[in-house]
Amino acid sequence: MDLDAKVAFLSQPRNYCHPVCPSGVEVIQTHMSWVFMTDREVYKLKKPVRFSFLDFSTLEARHRDSLEEVRLNRRLAPDVYLGVQALRQNRAGQLQLDVDGEPVEWLVRMRRLPAGRMLDHAIRAGTVEDDDVHRITRVLADFYRRAAPVPMRFADYRQRLRRDIEINRRELLTGDAHLPRARIEALTDAQFGFLDQAAELLEARCRERRIIEAHGDLRPEHVCLTPTPVFIDCLEFNRAFRLLDPADELAFLAMECEYAGAAFIGPLLFATYDDITGDTPPASLIAFHKSCRATLRARLAFAHLQDHGDSEHPRWIEKTRGYLDLAEQYSRCL
Known part of the structure; x- marks a missing residue:
């Protein structure tokens, strides 16, 4: 069949x-x-x-x-x-x-789930309120605090981050999508540079046992603003992709909200997370994770070209370039 x-x-x-x-x-x-x-x-x-x-x-x-x-x-x-x-x-x-x-x-x-209660829909409708962000963060903070830390050597963590940047760079540079080659190289060079310059910061996150088995794909379309928010479509097929610093996962959600037109969500998300957990990820670390996540989303948007007909190509090329613009913006903060 x-x-x-x-x-x-x-x-x-x-x-x-x-x-x-x-x-x-x-x-x-x-x-x-x-x-x-x-x-x-x-x-x-x-x-x-x-x-x-x-x-x-x-x-x-x-x-x-x-x-x-x-x-x-x-x-x-x-x-x-x-x-x-x-x-x-x-x-x-x-x-x-x-x-x-x-x-x-x-x-x-x-x-x-009710489509009108999904976070991406609420962003488009302009109905997201501060209390919605507080409720989202409270559920996530409780989830992160209850998750068992995953032991990870700094060398392994750093190598994984480096490998992810390398894959994004290679796929975007080899894709026939008329992408700005020099900008992709400069963007990923900045990300590589942060790995070297902020080694002590990244090592401290490992030493503090921040790495947990998280959701892995925390985007607005996966968040439902029910009275107690729920989060669907976690990244189930590869455990390694779920082993994350909460700062990384929250940066991903903040980046996607900004891409969707709700930049105010990110700062409120992290401020609430700090209040609840006492964990204050440095701004440079958040910018790094946002930049890497936006680059990844650019690569995945380009990959979608294989699944859709010619009529959909302009849409996915626009998304690819839009995410790259955002990644480049974050990279200036590194």
Whole structure:
């Protein structure tokens, strides 16, 4: 049963075990998944892909990762992740949900959150208030304080940061996207320079046992402003990517909020985090993480060109350049 047949089946409202409103199923394609959104629930189907950082090429691997996605996301969204559901093929060769038969795919099943309460939507609507940021930070600070520190040698931590910069630099320089080569080189040179100049600062973060198993992909579209905020879509497929300094993760969210047009969120986020935890990451460290994260997002935006047709290319090129502009702005603070 090929991927196109599974996508076609899950795109049809009549194939679900619960009533679906007449507006149908909203279908979204990401770099690694297909997402099917009914009015009440969301189903995620992982693509059978393999990259250097993940392997979804087998049904067993996708099942294992789906279970891990549910487990990890229940840390910050306990009532959202409903479980893993099989997509099966019956004896007649037809696809069905919730029946006997041979599993041909595994789906992560979620409760659908109200779109209007997502942080990215609230930013666009201009409705984010200081109290929203305080509530977000309180939940995250409590999560970070409860997380067990992950022992990491400074040499390993520094090497990982250096490797990430090298990958971003290489991919952006080799991409045929008419990107400003000299600016990319200057940007990543500044990031490399910070690793050398701020070695004592970075080593202190390791020595203070700041590295934890975090969310890993903390963006506005993954934050829901319910009375107790919830955070979805953590980076489940590679544990190494979740081993972060909270300063890094919060810098990522602050950067994405600024990219979306809400620069006021970042300073308030860190001030509240400081008040709650007593941890005050230096401004230069925050700028470094923001710069590296914006460069990473530029690289990922460029990678999306492979998933979309020519009509979408201008959009992703614009995003690539927009993130690079932001990364360059942060690099001036290093």
